Structures are given as C-alpha cells and as structure tokens.
Amino acid sequence: MTRKKRNYSDHIEMVKDNDTWLYAPKTLPKMDAIELGEIHDVLPFDGVRNPSSRSNSSHKVFIPYRTEANNNMPKVGIAESAAEAVVSMQYLMSQDVYDLHFQPIEVAYADSEGAPRHYTHDLLVTFRSGHRRLVFVRNEASLQKPQTIRDIQEVIAATPEDAADDLIVVNANDYTRQRRENLSRMYLLFFDEDEEADTLVLETARRLRTLYYMQDLFPHVPISQDRAFQACYRLVARGLLHANLDHVLWEYSQIGVAA
Template identity: 25%
Template structure:
C-alpha cells in the first residue's frame, strides 16, 4: 500500500508557528467562584497577551474593540483610581479596560448594563472632572446598546481570522482589489481566487486591518458589499 503521508507534499497556506501569549497585566483577577457570572479569557492578538473578562458584555467589548483598525492595544483591569463622591467620601474604582487608539489617545472603559448607566455615568464624570485617571486621556461607558448583534458576530469572526497568519492568501485578495473601483460583493472577490473558504477569512483580515470597510452595516458574508479604504484616510475614534 502506498504511504500517502510520505508520498504527498503539502504546505499549509497559513503560518504554523506559535508563541504562547504572555499573562494578563490586570491589577486584579476575577474570583475563582462567582455565581451567575461569565469568566474567561480572550487573546489580545495585537500584543499576544491574555485578556480576562468577567461577563459576556465584557467579552463582547473585547472582541469589538480588538478588531477595530484604529485600536492598537488593549489592557484589562488597569490600576485602581481614587475619587471623591457627592458626599465628600473617598471612593475607589477599577475600570474594566484601557484602550489605546492609533492616534495615541488612551481611553479608560467601563462596561456595564444599560440599567446602571445613570449611576455609572455620574461616577465617571466625577473621576474625569477630578483628573483621577492619570493613565488615560478620557473615560467612556459601554453598554449592550453599543454592541448590536451583527457587530459582535462580525467581531468574533474577525478575531478568529486575525489570530491566524496567511499572508499569501491576503496578498491574493489585495491583487484582485487593485483594479476594483467602488463597492464590490465579497463573494465576487472570492470567486476570482482559488482560495475557497479561506477567501472569506482573507477578506476579513483586510477588513480588520482597515484596508476594506463594509459599505452597509451587517454581517460579513459573501453577499456583503465592501469598498477599499484610502491609505491616507483618517480613522475615526468611536465612543
């Protein structure tokens, strides 16, 4: 019988090298046991570092933040800050994340359900007005209203694609896009390659890198329209 493994030469289209991620830099870690909570880690592929989350809302925030082209780094549980409340009492607060934008701006992020927005907003305004956050340029609150289902779905898919290296696939898509003007269906791009299912992941990486953008809000699939982004276009910082 022919030895298939020894007689077949095959090179994977993606990088097979792997470097273990470094540990989280969180100022505190989630408790070992916490009834009703959702705890776990997500890879910060932009720094090859582990990020902890303590709720599904925090997990979604990590995915959406990391897969934005204008976000260059992210940290979990940055150092605790001290502020004075309305009664003059000294209080402490730990932000859920610290996000660094491509512009250099650093944003301290609180992630909470919308029903707590009014209370948390009051705390954040006091912290900001008192200059309590020395490691960030501004503070912000993210709730589930900022994370529509289609955006979270896209972010999880983008994260999966961007955690792998397949430069050859990405360059194939870039070559096809070189003579494309205006909007184009993702499926039409893929059909001009021989990448098969890998083509969608290559397009996703270019979306995550900011080389492409979705023309309309919606899920990333073969029917979605994308357009090239000018290399000199300025990216906007969201909330």
C-alpha cells in the same frame, strides 16, 4: 364502590421551580474568581482585579492576546462582559495600538450619598503615539440613569491625572449580538496571517466592476474559497473593505472597497 386511585399527575404537580412564574434567572451562590495556573510561554493576567467570578447578568471572557509592548508574546486578558471583550478585540486589531491592559486601575470615591465605593477601569489602551486611553463600558440602560452619570463623574475625578490622557464611555448596546459575533471571528482570523490571500483579494476587489456580494470575488481570485473568505474578514477588520457588521458576515454579505 371503591374509588380507583388515579395514576396520573395534575399539571400543577409537574410544574418545576422557575418554569412558570419566576422569569428572572435564579440567583446562584457567589463563586470565587477562576485562578489560572501558569501557562508555558504565556504571560499571566495582570489586572488589579480578577472579574471572572460567576454572574447572572454578564459573560466573563478569557482572551488570549498579543501586543508589540510585550514583543508579541501571548498574554491572558479577562473581560467582565461580552461587550467589553469585543471592544478590546477591536482595539487589538488596530494598527495604531501598542499595548492594552484589562482591569488596569482601581480608584476609590464617594457616591452621591457619601458612601465609599471602588471602581476598576475596564481597559487601558496605549497607542503608538504614546496617547493612553481609559475605556468605560456599560449598557445603555445603565448609562441613562442619573446615578450612573454621577458615578462616572466621580470616577473621573478620583482617577489620577497621570493614569491616562483621556477616558471614553462606550455604550455596550452599540455592539449588537451579531456585531459581537462578527468581531470575535475577525479577531480569531486576524492573527492567522495570510498576506498573499489578503493582497490577491484586495487587488481583485479594487478592479472588479461587478462586486456586490462577497461571493462575487471567489471566481476571480486564484486561491481557494476558504482562504478568500478568511481574507475578507481580515480586510474588513483592517478597514480596507467595508460591510454591515450588524448582519451575518458571509458570502452573501454586501461588501465594498473602503474609500
């Protein structure tokens, strides 16, 4: 008896590459950094290194921003990771910040084995007082490695003394995914100014004895809920209201007036 030809596929024939055994992201060929063309009335990215080439491990973020140093003219910034992006946003929402640069300075140094290395600082922040700060953003797993600690020490030693007044190291793990999302939304709303809404919401929050959730404010302010909601975001960003940013910031969030 002739054996019938099977009309089905074994499971193994249906398994595609990376579906079962290759848990890590597939290595992709390196791509050139994205070069933006001229944008009308927008200052170009002016970092010493363009960090926007493709990566399997980090998000590259293009950020439009304004500072008093540039007469509030829009400018393009490029961050090498999501954490670096929200750290810059947090600084840009501070009333104490006068200017900010992405990828501002590159330094050369030798690692612990004597091999030549180059490092580009993530951010340079200039405060209204004139104080200048370099910011080094790295995830916690990396910061716990002895090699990273040695590299940071070498980078600090190789950085010219006149480049900044101090340097801080930021643990990217302090910026949870939800905190990053909240800060990103705050940043979008922060520069969409509505002074009337901000004033009404803050005055209401200060006198309301039953304030617990954000939604408790809405019936007591003479503006639309949308405007009141956005005002809450701006007031939290300015430090006038407080909330837990590691949870979703919405109408059921617990908020209070900052001391």
